[in-house]
Amino acid sequence: MTIEITGIEGFPLVKEGDDLSSIIERALNDNDISLEDDDILVVAETVVSKAEGNYVKVDDVEVQPDAVTMSKISGKDAKECQIILDESDEIVRCQKGLIITQTHHGFVCANSGIDNSNCEAGYVTPLPVNPDKSARIIKKYLDESFDCEVGVIISDTHGRAWRIGAIGVAVGISGMHPCTDLRGSVDLYGNTLRSTVEATADELASAASLVMGQSDEGICVTLIRGYDLSEIRCAVDESSITEIIRDKSSDAFR
Amino acid sequence: MTIEITGIEGFPLVKEGDDLSSIIERALNDNDISLEDDDILVVAETVVSKAEGNYVKVDDVEVQPDAVTMSKISGKDAKECQIILDESDEIVRCQKGLIITQTHHGFVCANSGIDNSNCEAGYVTPLPVNPDKSARIIKKYLDESFDCEVGVIISDTHGRAWRIGAIGVAVGISGMHPCTDLRGSVDLYGNTLRSTVEATADELASAASLVMGQSDEGICVTLIRGYDLSEIRCAVDESSITEIIRDKSSDAFR
Numbered sequence: 001m002t003i004e005i006t007g008i009e010g011f012p013l014v015k016e017g018d019d020l021s022s023i024i025e026r027a028l029n030d031n032d033i034s035l036e037d038d039d040i041l042v043v044a045e046t047v048v049s050k051a052e053g054n055y056v057k058v059d060d061v062e063v064q065p066d067a068v069t070m071s072k073i074s075g076k077d078a079k080e081c082q083i084i085l086d087e088s089d090e091i092v093r094c095q096k097g098l099i100i101t102q103t104h105h106g107f108v109c110a111n112s113g114i115d116n117s118n119c120e121a122g123y124v125t126p127l128p129v130n131p132d133k134s135a136r137i138i139k140k141y142l143d144e145s146f147d148c149e150v151g152v153i154i155s156d157t158h159g160r161a162w163r164i165g166a167i168g169v170a171v172g173i174s175g176m177h178p179c180t181d182l183r184g185s186v187d188l189y190g191n192t193l194r195s196t197v198e199a200t201a202d203e204l205a206s207a208a209s210l211v212m213g214q215s216d217e218g219i220c221v222t223l224i225r226g227y228d229l230s231e232i233r234c235a236v237d238e239s240s241i242t243e244i245i246r247d248k249s250s251d252a253f254r
Numbered sequence: 255m256t257i258e259i260t261g262i263e264g265f266p267l268v269k270e271g272d273d274l275s276s277i278i279e280r281a282l283n284d285n286d287i288s289l290e291d292d293d294i295l296v297v298a299e300t301v302v303s304k305a306e307g308n309y310v311k312v313d314d315v316e317v318q319p320d321a322v323t324m325s326k327i328s329g330k331d332a333k334e335c336q337i338i339l340d341e342s343d344e345i346v347r348c349q350k351g352l353i354i355t356q357t358h359h360g361f362v363c364a365n366s367g368i369d370n371s372n373c374e375a376g377y378v379t380p381l382p383v384n385p386d387k388s389a390r391i392i393k394k395y396l397d398e399s400f401d402c403e404v405g406v407i408i409s410d411t412h413g414r415a416w417r418i419g420a421i422g423v424a425v426g427i428s429g430m431h432p433c434t435d436l437r438g439s440v441d442l443y444g445n446t447l448r449s450t451v452e453a454t455a456d457e458l459a460s461a462a463s464l465v466m467g468q469s470d471e472g473i474c475v476t477l478i479r480g481y482d483l484s485e486i487r488c489a490v491d492e493s494s495i496t497e498i499i500r501d502k503s504s505d506a507f508r
Binding site: 095168204210219244 | 461473
């Protein structure tokens with residue numbers, strides 16, 4: 001069993017109003033790739049936000065008192081703090097050099113997932129407003145173009161509480177559930193597994209992140225081919241990334 | 255750029271005293287795979303612990319008062335709690351259904367990383383005592399056998415504080431540093447990235463986890479080919495997975 005992870009090269013710079021789905025189709029064609037059933041497209045959230053016009057011009061931000069306070073605590077720029085606040089439902093941690101929030105989507109991550117890289121100077125891109133919807137639009141388009149059933153993941157990179165460094169994670173999904181439930185399956189010795197749920201979409205996003213790079217390489221769409229989706233495949237609008245978010249009531253770290 | 259992730263099939267059941275390196279060599283040969291420079295071998299920690307005889311027979315465990323208390327709080331079996339305690343330096347959380355510890359290695363994870371799947375009934379396997387050393391032994395052997403320089407990762411699966419499901423992570427490493435430091439590099443728009451460290455070894459372990467499965471498939475060694483290791487490559491004993499562990503003083507969640 002071999003899984004192939006291929007970065008789609010020659011992707012153009014994306015700007016507000018662009019039809020991202022057709023840009024992806026064209027880039028695939030330029031790379032001589034024809035999509036097949038069970039192919040998985042991983043698309044970086046930044047290009048999704050850009051195409052959707054989800055920019056914030058930092059100079060235009062009006063700073064409110066809470067952001068001033070957060071700026072004093074964290075040492076981060078007050079306008080940046082205001083944008084982080086605007087994108088959050090809850091401040092999970094605010095301390096020197098670190099702001100962790102829960103975003104409107106429910107993700108617990110640094111800086112509300114706001115990205116100031118791969119963006120024009122003076123602008124930042126928050127996460128897409130509805131990344132599941134963004135994934136669905138791309139999936140519907142590609143399924144029709146290539147006459148197949150693909151999985152689509154919108155990805156970001158998140159840090160971790162106890163380990164250094166960021167890893168790729170899924171923030172939007174279509175055509176597949178984010179987790180594979182192995183509970184009840186049997187191991188090599190015939191023992192029934194009691195509690196193993198695999199965060200497949202996050203592992204796929206991490207695999208894609210290896211080829212995406214995070215600097216000047218410009219790989220923002222990755223094709224994963226060879227992963228057996230049969231356990232988690234579903235219709236275009238039957239899944240949501242919210243399935244992977246731990247409910248606050250079962251969260252031991254808030 | 256394409257990365258290939260291949261599960262090594264036909265791996266035998268590993269038992270105490272087995273020479274894991276030579277078993278991996280034989281399995282690679284049986285799969286018609288000759289290793290090349292920059293190939294990365296990801297080896298599941300369970301087979302490492304088994305080969306090293308790092309088993310615990312659950313019936314033989316003597317339960318101490320702390321484990322009885324932990325059992326009452328968590329609802330987990332008292333002998334299991336004792337094994338978790340024996341493998342930990344610190345209890346990070348103990349509540350209904352959940353025990354998070356810091357292991358002797360420094361990993362913060364559920365149940366001290368103790369595995370009761372893919373193990374003979376009545377036994378559990380703690381993490382390898384020194385997974386970096388285990389990785390070094392395998393790397394030295396394979397480098398010599400195949401006349402090349404590979405990277406070796408010993409992998410486990412960890413849950414996450416705010417997301418459901420487990421993902422592959424690295425618990426031992428040789429021939430490569432665990433993180434890629436992108437600070438100071440330049441993005442598509444010429445902005446200098448201020449703070450991006452990528453947890454490459456964890457992303458590689460997650461990619462491998464996609465083919466390893468976690469139940470009856472028996473894939474415990476995975477080959478990753480095509481990833482450019484140049485940024486993080488190092489000599490056999492110049493790296494340690496401890497590089498990826500967040501220092502307690504910078505840990506906002508303890």
